[in-house]
Amino acid sequence: METPTTDYEQQRNARIGENKKRMQALGLLELSHSISSIQQTNKRSRKTYNVSASPPVRSVESTPRRRSSRLQGTPLPSYAEVTTVKEIEITADDRQTQPEIYTEEHEKLLGSYVQEWELFKDGFAEDGTRIYDSVRGKTCHQCRQKTLGLRTTCSRCCSLRGQFCGDCLFMRYGENVMEANNNKDWVCPGCRGICNCSFCRLRKGWAPTGSMYRLAQKLNYKSVAHYLVMTRRASDVNVERKEDAGNMPDGEETMSKVKPQPSQDVDESARVRRSLRYSSEEKRNIVTID
Secondary structure, three states, rough: OOOOOOHHHHHHHHHHHHHHHHHHHOHHHHHHHHHHHHHHHHHOOOOOOOOOOOOOOOOOOOOOOOHHHOOOOOOOOOOOOOOOOOOOOOOHHHHOOOOOOOOOOHHHHOOOOOOOOOOOOEOOOOOOEEOOOOOOOEOOOOOEEEOOOOOOOOOOOOHHHHHHHHHHHHHHHHOOOOHHHHHHOOHHHHOOOOOOHHHHHHHHHOOOOOOOHHHHOOOOOOOOOOOOOOOOOHHHHHHHHHHHHOOOOOOOOOOOOOOOOOOOOOOOHHHHHOOOOOOOOOOOOOOOOO
């Protein structure tokens, strides 16, 4: 029993009939039939390949060797890499640093100040913490900290190498940052050849000093630079080497052969500030990592 068609289906069939008449009048119906027949013939002519079948393998022995007649009778070269393990003996002399010796010329290059610089004020907040600012702050060549506060400008290199914060310049070189900025001909310690930061010392083959300001201050030296230059003069080092050579047994290293320590940037101002929190009467236990 046939189901009755709805009004929608009747309208749809009528539109399909009208479209076919238009296509036939324009010749599009015959064109569509011819295109479909061409596509069917192309599908029939497509070749099929057996994927599982492997290609024939050509025997290597059947192919003749191609070699120059001049090399007939000579053994075939081997291009295999032969790795040999070499034993490397590392002695104490290989690890030692370069001798750190200063002259009278280095002593003339040491800085000085007229007015003593007040530590832990410039670039510090009211609670005593240092103000770090990655946008407005400037990097110090010595402590490598990007903080607020005054910085020096070297008249010779005019680069980041000549930027020192007030605390580092005073503790490590005995100079006042405000007096250095007022001097348009001021030259940084790096250009003077007396920079004692860890990077510059390692570049010279010297071990980093670590936190040394308290030691220099205890021995009545203006700064770390003054302590290093004044205590490691050429004459003093030679006398010390002779004494060590006579007192030490054979086979032991002298004090001049110092093993280099791992490079670490030391924020000396933080260490000195931490030690000053204790009074002289209190018992204190300060742990420093150099």
